[in-house]
Amino acid sequence: VASSSSRLKKFKHIPNKLHLALTLPGTLFSAAYITMDVVTSMVADRPVVIFSRTTCCMSHTIKTLINGFGANPTVYELDEIQNGQQVERELQQMGCNPSVPAVFIGQRLVGGANQVMSLQLRNQLVPLLKSAGAIWI
Numbered sequence: 001v002a003s004s005s006s007r008l009k010k011f012k013h014i015p016n017k018l019h020l021a022l023t024l025p026g027t028l029f030s031a032a033y034i035t036m037d038v039v040t041s042m043v044a045d046r047p048v049v050i051f052s053r054t055t056c057c058m059s060h061t062i063k064t065l066i067n068g069f070g071a072n073p074t075v076y077e078l079d080e081i082q083n084g085q086q087v088e089r090e091l092q093q094m095g096c097n098p099s100v101p102a103v104f105i106g107q108r109l110v111g112g113a114n115q116v117m118s119l120q121l122r123n124q125l126v127p128l129l130k131s132a133g134a135i136w137i
Contacts, residue, residue, distance in 0.1 A: 039090050043104040047134035048073035051091055051102040054080060058113040059101040065116065066103075069126060071134040106132030 043049040048066060050073045052059035066073050078084035078100060088099045096102040096112055103110045105128050110116060119125040129135045 039087060039094065040107075042076065043074075043107050045107075046074045046104075047071070047106060047132040048129065049104040050075045051078060051087065051096075051100055052076065053078050053100045056100050062101045062103060062113050062116050065120065065125075066129070066134075069129055069135050070137065071129055073134070105129060105134065 048071050050059070050063055050066070052063060052075055054077050063073065063075060076084075076087070078088050081087070091099045091102045094102075094109060096109070098112060101113055101116075103112070103116050110119065110128070116125065119128060126135070
């Protein structure tokens with residue numbers, strides 16, 4: 001196992017030049033400090049991001065709904081990644097309560113299951129996914 005100092009990578013877009021250690025590919029950042037800037041960087045350049053927990057039935061429902069439209073969301077399972085609890089706290093500070101699922105479309109926090117389902121019932125979810133470039137039809 002490589003030492004944490006050999007895995008450090010500097011992210012210049014994060015204020016105070018915070019250094020974060022990267023974990024294995026496909027997982028999340030590993031660091032003592034997680035900031036909203038890290039959450040923001042996790043959703044940057046991705047049309048749809050879902051913060052989830054593998055044991056959360058509502059997270060599963062929202063992932064299934066969005067996948068059903070042909071979107072391919074980036075999903076972060078907070079119970080499977082390092083510092084998932086810290087990221088969850090940051091999501092709560094951003095207004096996600098409950099913290100999962102937390103859905104970002106077009107780099108904007110849409111909210112949780114209730115907000116996503118409300119968008120669907122008002123026929124606003126598909127246009128939002130289209131405008132974010134997540135689906136084309």
